Amino acid sequence: MEGYALVWVCGKDFDGQKFRFNELEIITDKRTYQPGETAHLLINTKRANSYILFSDEVDNNHLLSWRLIHAPQNHIIVDIPIKETHRPNFFVEATVISDALVCQQAAGICVPPEQSVLDVLVKSDKEEYLPGEKATIYVSAKRRTASPRARNLP
16 A cells, blocks of 8 residues: 655745646645634645635635635645534635636535544454455444543443
8 A cells, every 4th residue: 555645745835936836736634624623725726826716715616705815926825713513624725717717626524423433443353364264353433522532332
């Protein structure tokens, strides 16, 4: 099995002029958020001095609210305060016109409902199996609680 991950590390004086970006991309700073946190979205564009139509309230491809964001360089960071109403997830969308092309990018942002999250443990009776060999798999699921200790599901 193989995999990869895109990692961006940048500070306030990040100068994206030295990088080539796709026409438009949205990168979140975390995989999941909790109410009270702030999502920092890095929006990259191919061209500096772009105007981006941005919405953090999208429902069935309809922009419920929007704002026009100016990106003097070819990137900008947009902060979204995470609220309880964002659970279990919400979508953001950006649109930019570049070289007479309309480019859109959407991103789903996960705000998991803590009371519905399970900790699942999967174990097998052996570390390796031969092709066609029968396996015994043990599955344990525990509901997360407010305390650090989880309890078994009823």
